[in-house]
Amino acid sequence: MPLRPTTVFLDRDGVINRKMPAGAYVERWEQFEFLPGAIEALSLLRGAAIRTVVVTNQRGVALGRMTIADVDDIHGRMQTALAASAAQCDAVLVCPHDEGSCGCRKPGLGLFVQAQALIPEIDLDRAAVVGDSATDLIAANRLGCPSFLVGDEHALVKILVGHPDLSVAGRAPSLLSVVTDCLGLREPT
Secondary structure, eight states: OOSOOSEEEEOSBTTTBOOOOTTOOOOSGGGOOBOTTHHHHHHHHHHTTOEEEEEEEOHHHHTTSSOHHHHHHHHHHHHHHHHTTTOOOSEEEEEOSOTTSOSSSTTSSHHHHHHHHHOTTOOGGGEEEEESSHHHHHHHHHHTOOEEEESOHHHHHHHHHHOTTOOOOEEESSHHHIIIIISOOOOOO
């Protein structure tokens, strides 16, 4: 990655907070649990003046598991918790639709277009995408942005078997590791 990004797009579940088992969703704040190092990573990004935008598919809304108000409540509380550590995100954008029914659901680019409309200073040539799934990495490739996988080597191999032409700039076990090892950010000394 030649230049440090000015914007980092982040998936939510599996990157910032613990992901529920397959078929389950974080439906209320009591189920939301920050992953180890996630708050510190977001604080490092903010301290380096790197914009952070959460772009998250929330299919549970389309399935009737929760409402958009429930998702907004979770994000409001998440932002409040992050603000206490100087780690608040610049925006949180949600696709509440079912698979194949919209253009905003990743790997579609609608959430990224919404982000640019909301924050015109976003320069996709200076952006990166961090996620834990093929949909995140495919979206990054479609945008022409470097992509970073939060996951282990097995997860990366599994994704690349299904998508052999996918370009991945890096992989790390946590968002904090992506921020420190892949992007080179460190705590000020």
